[in-house]
Amino acid sequence: MKLGFFNIDEMLASGSSSHLLAWMEFFNEEPWGAEIEDYHFGLVSSVLANCHRGKDTQPFKPSDFMLKSSADSEPQTVDEQLSILNAMVDQTNGSNQ
Template sequence: MPVRELLQRIGSDEITEWMAFYQMEPFGDMRADLRSGVIASTFANANRTKHTRPFTPEDFMPFIERPETIDEAHLNVARFKSMFAHRVKKHG
């Protein structure tokens, strides 16, 4: 919704309340991606070797702005997939 339309529908006091609520209870795509990252990192850590660096949720969130994140995240996803490649049924 355009900002002008939003401001016609609700007042600045309600916008301020929503902003405060978001600070206490984040919602939206970032929060959902973090939840998915937690699940993926937990699963990956349960199956990693002792000598491998522990995975973090951010390792599975390639859009986070860190210089090494995008390449590292893709590498981590590839590693994660390779852990279970032997269990995947081949179709064809």
């Protein structure tokens, strides 16, 4: 593998605790991964949306465009799920007429 170790055990055995701490400090200063990428795309999307929003529209925030995890929200009740499903069916039936 060009970019690193293929074997995780080998990687862990070859590193020192100071090396791990240095990587942890670097991550705190320059985070990477899906969460920060999601924020970056949310930021760009909010800037574009705010450039084109109406005067009476509230400004968009990056979080308006970021993915939400299931841990961020309350679970839906069966009644809420049925209501959403019924609205989708009603909308589909209305578009066929």
